[in-house]
Amino acid sequence: MKNRTLLFLMTEDTADAEVHQMAEYAVSENAHLVCFLLSRIPTQPMNAHGAFPYGGYEISDHWVEEVNSARDRLKVRQDALEALLQYEGVSAEVQFVLSSQPDVRVVVARRALVCDVAIASKSLRVAEDGLFRPALYGVLFDAPVGLMLNATPIANPKRIFVAWDTELPAARAIHAALPLLKQADEVIVGSFDPVAQEYEDGENPGSDLAKWLSHHGCKVTVNQYPSGGEIIGAAIQRRAAEIGADLVVMGAYGKSRLRELVFGGTTHHMIIQTETPVFMAH
Template identity: 50%
Template sequence: MTRRTTLLVLNAETPDGVISEAAEIAAAHQNRLTCLLIGPAPALPMYAYGVPPYGSMSIPDNWSELVVEAQQAQSNRVDEIEALLAKSGAAGDVRPVMCATADVRQWVSRSACVSDEAFIAPSLRDAPEIFREVAYGVLFQSPIGLRANGSTAPEAERVFIAWNTSQEAASAVHAALPYLRAAKEVVVGCIDPVMTQQDDGQDPGTDVAAWLSHHGCTVTVSQYPSGGRDVAACILDRAQEIGADLVVMGAYGHARMVQAVFGGTTRSMLEQTDMPVFLAH
């Protein structure tokens, strides 16, 4: 896979080694690497919002100094990342963003809409609110897929597709098609399929397997009972059994608010760190 653009969403704490590896992989495949550097804007102290009638805001004397320091620190990190890109010979750029957490999704979406896929740097897991906003911006406000865990290498020998007949699963398979074409083996796995014409069909997974075979993929189909276990755990178990390098699945097939409160397969797969995963909505 060449001439693609990978959006690497990272923060100042992302190790140089992670960035250098992504840059070297991009250079080796003639791909472009866009580094979106997310930095939290210095929080305005709460008491600054307490405005009495006909009064004025009480902003700390060092407020402007804190902002300048944060901007300078981010600028320094931009210079360091640009040096890493130059050393690797990778084509790419660094886009610094300093904003409130609630605005992260808009900035991520803007860059994702002109990329081929997005990858979340592991360091963002230490900032879970930003991690979730990044995922939301890619999955709900852009047309591309989101990858987490592993490296940014644009290939996988064995891919496990967590398949059902939802639009989300179909979107994920379409977005991951370059990976599927390049893979040596693709396994379409259906967890607790409902074998009726109105639901998953009489032989679940065979339709998408036939379509992928037409694209030159080597595909097998398997149906798995969950036995009442968590679906995400079943997906991980089955993927590990076949030695998968990547799991492809649809994201947020149910209402996002319900999943945010009660968990859900998407949330579990995003939170786990053992298996590389590719999601699309």
């Protein structure tokens, strides 16, 4: 990912070792690293009591102190990260956001508008403040870039498995991941339960994608897999592991997001799993 801007979504608890790995990768790729430190603002207490209509609204002094304390803590962490990155000699910046849960999606999306790819840290996934999903949705639904999960320590993948279904989200993911695909030694295009008809998945599903990628210099092979009743997300993981893929590229939320959350689905499965590095876009 030469000369690109990497948006690293992190929390206060992101280990220095993980930041160090991102910095090393950015240096090796002549990339600019943006460490975007996300934190949830303390909940504002609400008191209801007898009062005149349209009366004044009182903000708790204790809550203001909590917010100021959180902001000071983030500033200390920001300074420490800036010192670490300066020592690494990487082109980088550190920004922090103290925000409510719903607003995280907005601020992440806005920052991602002028980046090339977003990478979620391990700590963002396990944080108990509920910011993981809003941050992901900000990238996937409101920004023109791809999102990488389970990808730290980051490295240029040598063998990439592309989960292809002739849908727009998958095509967008492949376009966004093209710099990685062009650098890979091998790209395997896999279709699961394809309908081999001209107006469905094509007479030879995946061959048109392979031809296009080959024009970009990619070494591509195409496989069609029967799922055998296995959920597609698990099938993707299994096939990727069998071929020794370093990364899975796939479209996200080809179906309704609500439907996936309630009934499960390929995207939901690939988001909650923690073993397989994945690059996705919507």
